[in-house]
Amino acid sequence: MKSMVEALAIASLAFALGVNAQVQTTTTTTTGKATKEVQVEHGEVVTVAGNDLVVKMEDGTIRDFPDISESARIDVNGKQLGIHDLKPGMKLQRTTITTTTPKIITTVQTVTGKVWHVSPPNSVILTLENGQNQSFKIPKDQKFNVNGKMVDAFGLKKGMNVTATKIVEVPETVVAQQKSVTGTMPTPPTPPPADAAILIVEEETVTEPPSAPATAPTTAPETPAAPAETRPTNSNYLLLAGLVAFLALIAWLVIRSRSKART
Numbered sequence: 176m177k178s179m180v181e182a183l184a185i186a187s188l189a190f191a192l193g194v195n196a197q198v199q200t201t202t203t204t205t206t207g208k209a210t211k212e213v214q215v216e217h218g219e220v221v222t223v224a225g226n227d228l229v230v231k232m233e234d235g236t237i238r239d240f241p242d243i244s245e246s247a248r249i250d251v252n253g254k255q256l257g258i259h260d261l262k263p264g265m266k267l268q269r270t271t272i273t274t275t276t277p278k279i280i281t282t283v284q285t286v287t288g289k290v291w292h293v294s295p296p297n298s299v300i301l302t303l304e305n306g307q308n309q310s311f312k313i314p315k316d317q318k319f320n321v322n323g324k325m326v327d328a329f330g331l332k333k334g335m336n337v338t339a340t341k342i343v344e345v346p347e348t349v350v351a352q353q354k355s356v357t358g359t360m361p362t363p364p365t366p367p368p369a370d371a372a373i374l375i376v377e378e379e380t381v382t383e384p385p386s387a388p389a390t391a392p393t394t395a396p397e398t399p400a401a402p403a404e405t406r407p408t409n410s411n412y413l414l415l416a417g418l419v420a421f422l423a424l425i426a427w428l429v430i431r432s433r434s435k436a437r438t
Contacts, residue, residue: 199285207277213270220265220358226258230267251358264361272353277346284341286311295328301337311339 218230221237228240243258249267251260288301291308296317300310318325319337331337 200282202280202282205279205281207279209274209276212273212275214273216269216271218267218269220261220263220267222263223258223261228258228261247356249356249358252360256358261358262361265358266361267356267358269354269356274351274353276349276351278349280345280347282343282345284343285338286340287336287338290331290333290335290337292333293328293331295331297328299328299331 217233218238221229221231223229226241226243226245228243230238230240232238245257247258248255249257249261251265286301286303288303288309290299291302292300296313296315298310298312300308302308313328316327317339318327319331319339321330321335321337
């Protein structure tokens, strides 16, 4: 900036007083080449609560868009829908076009007057075109245009007509964004053909008791064989009959002996 001013033989002039009626100001804007960046995002509507929108993005992340404006519109199949018209499952696409434009704003302030008094290198008093005297501080390395010749503060003399110019260049970047959102309705399921047979299967839920854990087969204990039934033989019958007869004989003898004793 400084080199540009020196190349044009123009320097900055700071005003000591607030009066600037004799200062001429012009402003120009130089625009550079604009650049554009396009960003496309895809997502699916998860929920809509009031003016808050929750969207599942293409990469799986969940994003919350709070306080959607009532005037915001989404182009869905050619229809302009508002925030309250959105439904879960709708596919959304947001396109953001960012335009960046570099600009340079140049402000030129020019003052012309006659030197009334100079105190180099600090200040100079000029008699302006309206006849008023005004004091100006002289910046470092200030140069003045005197009849086409550039001089510093030490080259000023009383009565000289001088012109001083102040140039300020401010770079500025203007960023503008244009956003548009489009959407599509969820794809409905495909209905079966009209002439196709429809099989209705009724499902019945049967609760089965938990199966017993599998165990190794057990071998039933062997039942001991019952002893063979003993059947009486003829010899046994004879022996029993003889025993009964012997007992009857003894009983008879006992009874007889007691009868004799009594008599």
